[in-house]
Amino acid sequence: MMIQINxxxxxxxxxxxxxxxxxxxxxxxxxxxxxxFQDNGEIWTWPNPDVRARENPxxxxxxxxxxxx
Numbered sequence: 001m002m003i004q005i006n007x008x009x010x011x012x013x014x015x016x017x018x019x020x021x022x023x024x025x026x027x028x029x030x031x032x033x034x035x036x037f038q039d040n041g042e043i044w045t046w047p048n049p050d051v052r053a054r055e056n057p058x059x060x061x062x063x064x065x066x067x068x069x
Contacts, residue, residue, distance in 0.1 A: 001025045010054040011036060013046050017054065 001024070008019040011034065018036035024045070025032055031047035038044060055062055 008037070012052045012054050013038070013044065014050050015042070015044060016040070018044070020051065 003023045003025070005020055005023060008021045011018055011020045013034075013036055015038050018038045020034045020036050022035035023032055024035065031049065034046045034048070034051045036044050036046055036051070
């Protein structure tokens with residue numbers, strides 16, 4: 001199943017900051033896959049363990065340096 005995320009969600013990936021636009025779910029035996037448009041224009045698909053929500057002080061989601069990707 002493929003789901004469009006609207007509005008896109010700001011995330012951190014191993015390649016840096018990105019916006020997640022789609023989520024791919026192949027079922028219970030697989031990680032969710034996030035289709036992310038990186039800030040440098042590249043498009044990557046990342047498994048769930050490699051994607052993190054970005055900081056958002058409004059929601060009190062503030063990370064220390066050791067927690068950042």
